[in-house]
Amino acid sequence: MSDLPIRRVVLYKHGVGYFERETHIEGDQSLSLSFKQREVSDVLKSLTVLDLDGGLVSAVSYDSTTPVEQLLAEIALSIPDSGSLKGLLPQIKGARVSVKPTGGSTVQGVILGIDKTDARTEHGLEETHRLSLLTDSGDVRTFDLFDLELTILDEGIKRDLDFYLKTQLASKKKDARTFTLFAQGEGTRTVRVSYVLEAPVWKATYRILLDEGVGSSPLIQGWAVVDNTSDEDWQDVGLTLVAGLPVSFTHDLYTPRYIRRPVVEVKETTGVLPPMAEAGVEDYEMTGELTAFSAGLAAPAPVRMAKMRRRENVEVVEKNYGNRSSAVSSVQAQTRERQVGDLFEYSIDKPVTVRRNQSALVPILLKPFAGRSVLLYQKAARAENPIRCVEFENTTGLTLEGGPVTVLEQGSYVGEAMLDTLKPTEKRLVGYAVELAVRVLDNIDSHSDRVTRVTIRNGTLKTHYAQVQKTTYTFNSTSDKEQVVYLDHPRDDSRWKLVETAKPHETTENYWRFRFLLPPSTASKFVAQQQQTLFQSFGLADITDKQLSAWVSAKYLDKATEKALKEALAQRQQVGRIEEKLAQLNDERNKIHAEQKRIRENLGALGDRASEKALRERFVATLDKQEDRLAKIAEEEAKLHADRDDAREKLSAALAKLEYDAPVSE
Numbered sequence: 001m002s003d004l005p006i007r008r009v010v011l012y013k014h015g016v017g018y019f020e021r022e023t024h025i026e027g028d029q030s031l032s033l034s035f036k037q038r039e040v041s042d043v044l045k046s047l048t049v050l051d052l053d054g055g056l057v058s059a060v061s062y063d064s065t066t067p068v069e070q071l072l073a074e075i076a077l078s079i080p081d082s083g084s085l086k087g088l089l090p091q092i093k094g095a096r097v098s099v100k101p102t103g104g105s106t107v108q109g110v111i112l113g114i115d116k117t118d119a120r121t122e123h124g125l126e127e128t129h130r131l132s133l134l135t136d137s138g139d140v141r142t143f144d145l146f147d148l149e150l151t152i153l154d155e156g157i158k159r160d161l162d163f164y165l166k167t168q169l170a171s172k173k174k175d176a177r178t179f180t181l182f183a184q185g186e187g188t189r190t191v192r193v194s195y196v197l198e199a200p201v202w203k204a205t206y207r208i209l210l211d212e213g214v215g216s217s218p219l220i221q222g223w224a225v226v227d228n229t230s231d232e233d234w235q236d237v238g239l240t241l242v243a244g245l246p247v248s249f250t251h252d253l254y255t256p257r258y259i260r261r262p263v264v265e266v267k268e269t270t271g272v273l274p275p276m277a278e279a280g281v282e283d284y285e286m287t288g289e290l291t292a293f294s295a296g297l298a299a300p301a302p303v304r305m306a307k308m309r310r311r312e313n314v315e316v317v318e319k320n321y322g323n324r325s326s327a328v329s330s331v332q333a334q335t336r337e338r339q340v341g342d343l344f345e346y347s348i349d350k351p352v353t354v355r356r357n358q359s360a361l362v363p364i365l366l367k368p369f370a371g372r373s374v375l376l377y378q379k380a381a382r383a384e385n386p387i388r389c390v391e392f393e394n395t396t397g398l399t400l401e402g403g404p405v406t407v408l409e410q411g412s413y414v415g416e417a418m419l420d421t422l423k424p425t426e427k428r429l430v431g432y433a434v435e436l437a438v439r440v441l442d443n444i445d446s447h448s449d450r451v452t453r454v455t456i457r458n459g460t461l462k463t464h465y466a467q468v469q470k471t472t473y474t475f476n477s478t479s480d481k482e483q484v485v486y487l488d489h490p491r492d493d494s495r496w497k498l499v500e501t502a503k504p505h506e507t508t509e510n511y512w513r514f515r516f517l518l519p520p521s522t523a524s525k526f527v528a529q530q531q532q533t534l535f536q537s538f539g540l541a542d543i544t545d546k547q548l549s550a551w552v553s554a555k556y557l558d559k560a561t562e563k564a565l566k567e568a569l570a571q572r573q574q575v576g577r578i579e580e581k582l583a584q585l586n587d588e589r590n591k592i593h594a595e596q597k598r599i600r601e602n603l604g605a606l607g608d609r610a611s612e613k614a615l616r617e618r619f620v621a622t623l624d625k626q627e628d629r630l631a632k633i634a635e636e637e638a639k640l641h642a643d644r645d646d647a648r649e650k651l652s653a654a655l656a657k658l659e660y661d662a663p664v665s666e
Contacts, residue, residue, distance in 0.1 A: 003023065003033070004031055004191070005235070006019060006234055006235070007021060007022045008239075010242055010345075011226065011240070012199075012242050012243075013201055013202065014248055016197065016248050017196070017197055017198075018194065025183055026188050027186060028185070031181045032181075033181070034178050035177050035179065037254070040177050040253075040254040041253045041254045042195070042197050043179070047179075047194075049193050051185060052190040055183055055184060055186070057181055057184075058184050060179055061179070062177060062179040062180070077092075077160060079164070079168075085145065086114050086129050089111055089145075090113055095110065095111050095157050096152075096153040097110075098150070098151040099151075101144070109133040109134050110133070112132035112133060112134050112140065114130070114131060114132070115130045117129075131144075131145050131150075202224050204364070204400075204401040205404050206221065206365075206419060207405070209408050209409075210390070210409040217369065218369060218371050218372075219368055220366075220369050220396065222400070223362065224346065224364050226352075226354060226362050228356060228357065228358055230356060230357075233353070236352070237352055238352075239351075240345050241348075242344070243399070243401040346364045348362060365396065365400075367398075369395050370395045372391050373390060374483070374486060375388060375389070376485075377473070377485065377488065378488045383440070385435055385440065387431040388415070388431070388433040388435045389417075389429040391427070391429060391484075392427065392429070394426050394427075396424070398424065401421055404417070404418055404419075405432070417430045437477060437478045437479040438475055438518070444469065444472075445472075446468070448465060449468050449531070451465045451554070452464055452465060452663060454551075454664060455661045456661070457659055459540050459656065460538065461540055461543075461551075461660075464535045467532050469496075470529045471528045472526075473487060473525065473528070474525050475523065477518050477519070477524070478521060480520050482517055483517070484515065484518070485517070486513055486514070487516070489511060489512045491507070492510075498529070498530050499529050501529050501530070502514060541655065543565075543569065548565055554664070555664060558660075561658070564654065567654060568655055571650055572651055575648055578640050578644040578647060581640055585640070599622060600623075603619050
C-alpha cells in the first residue's frame with residue numbers, strides 16, 4: 001500500500017486504531033491506498049485528507065462492490081493469459097499506433113490485423129505472426145510482431161486498456177479495495193492522510209521489583225503488547241497508546257443503498273359509451289356560474305383553489321431552489337464537541353518498528369513508586385492465612401492501565417497479581433502470594449442485648465434493643481520480622497455500627513479495613529465488635545394485664561404513661577364487656593327464631609278439632625311473648641351499640657394522644 005507510508009499509529013483499548021500517513025508530492029499527482037473489504041466502511045466513516053501546503057484534494061475514488069465481470073462488460077477487450085499481444089491487437093483493429101522495427105524507423109498508421117504465415121528455417125517450418133498496418137501515407141506494410149516496439153496512440157483505447165488491467169489486477173486480490181486520491185497544486189507539497197480502522201486491543205503488563213529501586217523505593221516496569229495484524233510493516237512509526245472508552249461503532253457505508261420508489265402508471269383512456277342524457281329543468285344559478293366561468297370572469301371554488309395551490313408551490317420552489325449558488329455558499333458548517341470518557345495516553349518517545357503480522361513488547365514505564373510489602377487478611381479470600389500484598393501508591397505521575405503484574409523480590413520471582421486501572425496518587429493493595437508463616441483463627445460471638453429504649457406512637461409500643469456481634473481474630477506468626485497487617489472485616493449491612501473497636505484505617509464498599517503491626521514469632525489478637533438496633537412492636541389495643549405488668553416490672557414506662565395505659569386498658573375492657581353482652585343477645589335471638597320455626601310447623605299440623613284448638617291458642621300466646629322479647633332485644637342492642645361506639649372512640653382518642661420516647665434505666 002505504499003504511495004503513503006505510515007508515520008503515526010494510535011491504538012485504543014476499545015478495539016480501534018488511528019493511522020496517519022504522510023508523503024511529499026510534486027504538482028498534480030494521484031496516490032493509492034489499499035484496504036480489506038471489511039475495513040472500507042470504517043475508512044469511509046473516518047478518512048481525512050489534508051494538503052498542508054496550499055494544494056487541494058479534488059476527489060477520492062475507490063473500488064465499488066460491482067463484480068469484475070460486470071465492470072468489464074462495457075469494455076470490448078479481453079486479453080488471454082497466453083498469447084496476450086496477438087490476442088489483444090485484433091480487438092483494437094482500426095486503432096492508431098506507432099511501430100518501430102529493430103534497426104528501422106518509426107512508422108505510424110492504423111492496425112489492419114494479425115497475419116499468420118509459415119516460414120522455412122533451418123529447424124523446418126515455423127509459424128510466424130506479422131502485424132499488418134495501414135500507414136499514414138496509404139501504404140500497407142507488415143512487421144514481425146515480436147521484433148518491434150509498438151505504441152498505442154488512441155487515448156480512449158489507452159484508458160480502456162489501463163482500466164482493464166487495473167481491474168484485473170484488483171480482482172486477483174479478492175479482499176483488496178483500492179482508494180485513489182487526486183491531489184492538485186503547484187510545487188512540492190506535503191499530503192497527510194488519516195483514518196480509523198478496527199485494530200487489536202493493546203495490553204499492559206507490569207513487573208514490580210521490590211528492594212531494587214532508588215534507595216528503598218521499589219520499581220515498577222510497564223510494557224505494552226502491540227499487535228500488527230495488517231499486511232504492511234510499521235516502519236519507524238510514532239506510536240501512542242490510549243486507554244479510556246471513547247464511543248465507536250460500525251456502520252455500513254460501502255454497500256450501495258437503494259430506496260424503493262413508488263410505481264406511477266399512466267392513466268389509460270378507455271372507450272366511451274354514448275351518454276344517455278336525462279331530462280332536466282333550467283337552473284339559473286348554475287347557468288350563471290358556468291357562463292361566468294366560460295367567459296373567464298370567475299372560476300368555481302375547486303378550480304380557484306387548485307390554481308392558488310400551484311402558485312404557492314411555485315413560490316416555495318423559487319424560494320428554496322431559485323438561487324441555488326447563493327443558498328449553498330451561505331450555509332455555515334456547524335459542529336458541536338463533547339468530551340466522551342476519561343482518556344489517558346502513553347506516547348512512545350522513540351520511533352517503533354513492528355513487522356506485518358507480528359507483535360511487539362513496547363516499554364512504557366520504568367519508575368520508582370511509594371510502596372512496601374504488607375499482609376492483607378480477608379476471610380472470604382482465604383480463611384487460614386493472610387495474602388502478601390504490595391501496598392501500592394501511584395507516585396509515577398501516570399495513569400496505570402490495568403493488567404497482569406509479576407512481582408520480583410531481591411531478584412527472585414515471588415508471585416503474580418492483577419493491577420486495576422490506577423490514577424495518579426491512588427492507592428491499592430496488590431496481592432501476589434499466600435503468607436504461610438502466619439495462621440489466622442477467628443471466633444464469632446453473636447447475642448441480643450437488653451432493651452435500651454421504648455417508644456409509643458400511633459397506638460403502637462416499640463421496644464428497641466441491640467443485636468451485638470463480636471469477632472476475635474487471632475494471628476499466629478512464625479516469621480522473624482515485624483509485619484504490617486491489613487484486616488478486612490465485613491460490613492454486610494449499613495445498619496451495623498462499630499462499637500468499642502479501634503477506628504478503621506479506611507472503609508471500602510464491603511469492608512471495614514483495620515491496620516496494625518504484627519510482632520514477630522508471637523500470637524496477637526484483634527477484636528472487632530459491631531451492633532445494630534432491632535425492635536419489637538406491640539399493638540396497645542390488644543395488650544393484656546399480664547403484658548402491662550411485665551413492662552412495669554422491666555421499668556419500660558414512667559408513672560404517667562403507666563397510668564394512661566391502665567386507663568386505656570380499663571376502657572378496652574369496657575368495650576370487651578359490651579361486645580360480650582351483644583354476643584349473648586345475638587345468641588338469644590337465634591334461639592327464639594329457632595323456637596318460632598318449630599311452633600309454626602306445629603301450627604300447620606293442627607286440625608279443627610276442639611282438643612287441638614286449645615293447643616293452637618297456647619302456641620299463638622307463646623309466639624306473642626317471643627315477639628315482645630325480640631322487640632326488647634332490638635332495643636337493648638341499639639343501646640349497647642351506641643355504648644360500644646362511644647367506648648371505642650374514647651379508647652382510640654386515649655391511645656392517639658399517648659406518646660412516649662425514653663431510654664430504659666438499668
